[in-house]
Amino acid sequence: MAGGDILLRTHGGLPVLARASPRSLRLRLTASGRRAPSSLAAAKVDIGDVVSQLRSGSARGAADPKRQRRVSEGRLAFPRVVTSRIRGAEEEGEGEAPQLDAEKIGGEAGGVDGSYLSETRFDQCAISELSLKGVKDAGYGRMTQVQEATLPVILQGKDVLAKAKTGTGKTVAFLLPAIEVLSKLPSSQRSQLRSSINLLVMCPTRELANQVAVEAKKLLKYHRSLGVQVVIGGTRITQEQRNMQANPCQILVATPGRLKDHLENTPGFSTRLKGVKVLVLDEADRLLDMGFRRDIEKIMAATPKDRQTLLFSATVPEEVCQISHVAMRKDYRFINTVKEGDEETHSQMYMIAPLDLHFSILYDVLKKHVADDADYKVIIFCTTAMVTKLVAEVLSQLKLNIREIHSRKSQSARTKVSDEFRRSKGVILVSSDVSARGVDYPDVTLVIQVGIPAGREQYIHRIGRTGRKGKEGQGLLLLAPWESHFLTSVKDLSVSEAVTPSVDSSTQTEVKGALRRVEMKSKESAYQAWLGYYNSNKTIGGNKSRLVTLGEEFSRSMGLAAPPAIPKLILRKMGLSKVPGFRST
Numbered sequence: 001m002a003g004g005d006i007l008l009r010t011h012g013g014l015p016v017l018a019r020a021s022p023r024s025l026r027l028r029l030t031a032s033g034r035r036a037p038s039s040l041a042a043a044k045v046d047i048g049d050v051v052s053q054l055r056s057g058s059a060r061g062a063a064d065p066k067r068q069r070r071v072s073e074g075r076l077a078f079p080r081v082v083t084s085r086i087r088g089a090e091e092e093g094e095g096e097a098p099q100l101d102a103e104k105i106g107g108e109a110g111g112v113d114g115s116y117l118s119e120t121r122f123d124q125c126a127i128s129e130l131s132l133k134g135v136k137d138a139g140y141g142r143m144t145q146v147q148e149a150t151l152p153v154i155l156q157g158k159d160v161l162a163k164a165k166t167g168t169g170k171t172v173a174f175l176l177p178a179i180e181v182l183s184k185l186p187s188s189q190r191s192q193l194r195s196s197i198n199l200l201v202m203c204p205t206r207e208l209a210n211q212v213a214v215e216a217k218k219l220l221k222y223h224r225s226l227g228v229q230v231v232i233g234g235t236r237i238t239q240e241q242r243n244m245q246a247n248p249c250q251i252l253v254a255t256p257g258r259l260k261d262h263l264e265n266t267p268g269f270s271t272r273l274k275g276v277k278v279l280v281l282d283e284a285d286r287l288l289d290m291g292f293r294r295d296i297e298k299i300m301a302a303t304p305k306d307r308q309t310l311l312f313s314a315t316v317p318e319e320v321c322q323i324s325h326v327a328m329r330k331d332y333r334f335i336n337t338v339k340e341g342d343e344e345t346h347s348q349m350y351m352i353a354p355l356d357l358h359f360s361i362l363y364d365v366l367k368k369h370v371a372d373d374a375d376y377k378v379i380i381f382c383t384t385a386m387v388t389k390l391v392a393e394v395l396s397q398l399k400l401n402i403r404e405i406h407s408r409k410s411q412s413a414r415t416k417v418s419d420e421f422r423r424s425k426g427v428i429l430v431s432s433d434v435s436a437r438g439v440d441y442p443d444v445t446l447v448i449q450v451g452i453p454a455g456r457e458q459y460i461h462r463i464g465r466t467g468r469k470g471k472e473g474q475g476l477l478l479l480a481p482w483e484s485h486f487l488t489s490v491k492d493l494s495v496s497e498a499v500t501p502s503v504d505s506s507t508q509t510e511v512k513g514a515l516r517r518v519e520m521k522s523k524e525s526a527y528q529a530w531l532g533y534y535n536s537n538k539t540i541g542g543n544k545s546r547l548v549t550l551g552e553e554f555s556r557s558m559g560l561a562a563p564p565a566i567p568k569l570i571l572r573k574m575g576l577s578k579v580p581g582f583r584s585t
């Protein structure tokens, strides 16, 4: 641990040791008596809280007595945790990372500690009056750290690869300077390029694309000559073609598949792309991973080579750094506002329990959370669309206020649920990974991930749906014992083990009843999807006979005595047709 850290060891929830340096404060709360995946199981605590505790000499650390009572009574599964932030950006290879000044924390606007904001106000920057007015109307006064760090570099015309924590304003960080670039295009060029696309933003999901367009509209409020359009899958392409023809906009926000469709099938579209001045890949690592890579390469090839390229994400794995050479000019800048060694996520817990208890545990945790926080707003991430549907149906049967979102829902249903969840409190959204990245739902109180996430990056993005803008949030990862190997990939993050609640028999009976009421069709689909997911997991899918046993375990968890039969074709597609133990139809 670094010399400037404060260490609060807890015993029965009470901090017993504190060490601090006035210049740099990083706080860790370690919970004694709990097994953790790393040698130092660390959960960050509200820096403002602890500073005042130390000043008053009371070391209240683990928060208010009412809350402690709830934890000890088992009514609250996790300690209250807030991530503190390091102020200032760190540019790779350039100087020392700016340190957090303890005197300046607390009481600032925005989050609990406000430290996701920088000291710099937008009106201190070289941006146009029109943009400034838009920024002001959007309610933004000071820049977030990533905005402060990237704005001048983007305005210089550099390509940028930026990494910043989830929920810290990356969208404005790329939109604002890009809009500035567009608004400064010489008028001769602008009229010449009237129908061309000058700013192209690519997003991995439809929800995110819509959200980026909404943010763009806010910033464009006074830029009367600039407009934004969205093209996403799941909507009628002909309608999009008509809209683009009737009112071609300079800014296009798109998902890769649909954009490629337009490139191949919409007359004049490829010519419009020749006008791209700025290309943004939001959630760049997701866009550049194998699923989207081909589409992205094709789209990039259709845009001019001398464009400015901006890649933004909360996670930038090594492979992305390598691929980014292809997308960007040689002198691109890597701007990283996540301090080296600092956790990339908000604090969180994990729970290991047998699969057949997962529904009961989930129900138990939710009941307690709902009772504890009248303004609860929960997202439950599941492994696949069909498992998501099943979990939503079971929890709805248990009379919880459930919404469901995944790729098998129509786009209009997805948009409706997404908009409703954004506005609401007192609701639980059961979701597949369509909500994992970028989607900005304010005030999410708890994120639960059930089953092994697709990878470390996906885990980080999912947990980033809570604790946004420096606010408070909780995270729980619920795994079966045979999934616990996943923890090694997140051992450097602040994940500590939560005590598995002992679920009482009445809860179990309620859950069994709910499972009985769910249609067989939903269970069959969930079983197939579950099998496909774990079959393609490197560690679990490698051993097929074990997969048979685990599949039996999963079907028992749905209340079935035996696993459902699977259509021959599907078994063949999964490469499981010769594996003894699977029944086919």
Ligand SMILES: Nc1ncnc2c1ncn2[C@@H]1O[C@H](COP(=O)(O)OP(=O)(O)OP(=O)(O)O)[C@@H](O)[C@H]1O
Binding pocket: 110, 139, 140, 141, 142, 143, 144, 147, 164, 165, 166, 167, 168, 169, 170, 171, 172, 313, 314, 437, 438, 439, 440, 464, 465, 468, 469
């Ligand atoms: N300067 C600012 N001051 C206050 N709020 C801001 C500022 N900039 C952006 N926001 C708000 O912060 C929230 C999070 O922003 P955004 O969704 O862009 O985060 P992000 O870093 O892209 O998150 P993710 O990694 O999950 O995609 C949004 O509600 C946005 O409106």
